Amino acid sequence: MTSDWYHADYHDIAKSVVSLPAPLTQPYSNNNLINGRMPFDWADANITTFNRTCTRNSEYSVFKFTKGKTFRLRLMNIGSQGMQRFTIDGMKMMVITQDFVPVVPCETDVVTLGIDQRSDVLVTATGDSTDAIWMRSDVSALCAVSTQGHAKAAIYYEKANTAVLPKSAATVYDDSFCGNVPLNVTTPLFPMDPPTAPATTITLDIKFAANATGNRLWFVNNQTFRADFEHPILLLEHGGNTSYAKAPERMTYNVGSNSSVRII
Incomplete structure (x- = not known):
């Protein structure tokens, strides 16, 4: 699991983004994590700003490799805004699934993961049994903002000295684009044959813009979603109550009994 991390409270961050006056920039994450861990250097940060205590000598996440064996890694970007570039020093990875779809x-040598994106890779441990190398995940400097966006985790082979941190060199990769890997690179292993003319086509225009009060919100087709936590849509639907469909703020689309739907 890779994830950008903020030391400030979530509600304070959200309020700063949507409140007035409008912020000059999006909030920068303070750290980047692999499986929830990554040391943070407080030397350049004011701990009192975040009302947090500092724990010295925090640990890296650790993984074990055995020489000659192949490992399957399931990668997930569970962060909030940081596009991740995942690498393992000096190693190639074989991508076998993209967002649960076998490819x-x-x-x-680098796997790009957008927010909530997932990928399965195979890695063969070709190093020496005493090797120690870094696994890394970087918040893309082009596609997101972070004051410390470089996460590391230690990989130790079976005879490596685990008391010493790895000293391997980072992989050089291309950070010149924001988006998925080209579709012709991730070809589905079991291609589907969708109809060329679907029964229904829905176009969704998504934007982050100001509403009538000047506060910035997410809009889909010029409508913001409003949840009713006392009457959630799935529970209403399960009970046969479709009254939610009449409320624009519930953002529902009726595709009837159509066999295929294309969403743009």
Whole structure:
């Protein structure tokens, strides 16, 4: 699991983004994590600003490799805004699934993960049994903002000295684009044959803009979603109550009994 991390409270961050006056920039994450861990250097940060205590000598996440064996890594970006570039020093990875979809295996030295994106890769431990190397995940400097966006985790082979941190060199990769890997690279292993003319096409125009009060919100087709936590949509639907469909702020689309729907 890779994730950007903020030391400030979530509600304070959200309020700063949507409240007035409008912020000059989006909030910068303070750290980046692999499996929930990554040391943070407080030397350049004011701890009292975040009302947090400092724990010295925090640990890295640790993984074990055995020479000659192949490992399957399931990668997930569970962060809030940081696009991640995942690498393992000096190693190639074979991508076998993209967002739960099996793909024709393709080799790469960096895996790009957008928010909530997932990928399964195979890695063969070709190093020496005493090796120690870094696993890394970087918040893309082009596509997101972070004051410390470089996460590391230690990989130790079976005979490595676990008391010493790895000294391997980072992989050089291309950080010149924001978006998915080209679709012709991740070809589905079991291609589907969707109809060329779907029964229904829905176009969703998504934007982050100001409402009538000047506060900035997310809009889909010029409408913001408003949840009613006392009457959630799925519970209403399960009970046969479709009254929610009449409320624009519930953002529902009726596609009837159509066999296929294209969403743009």
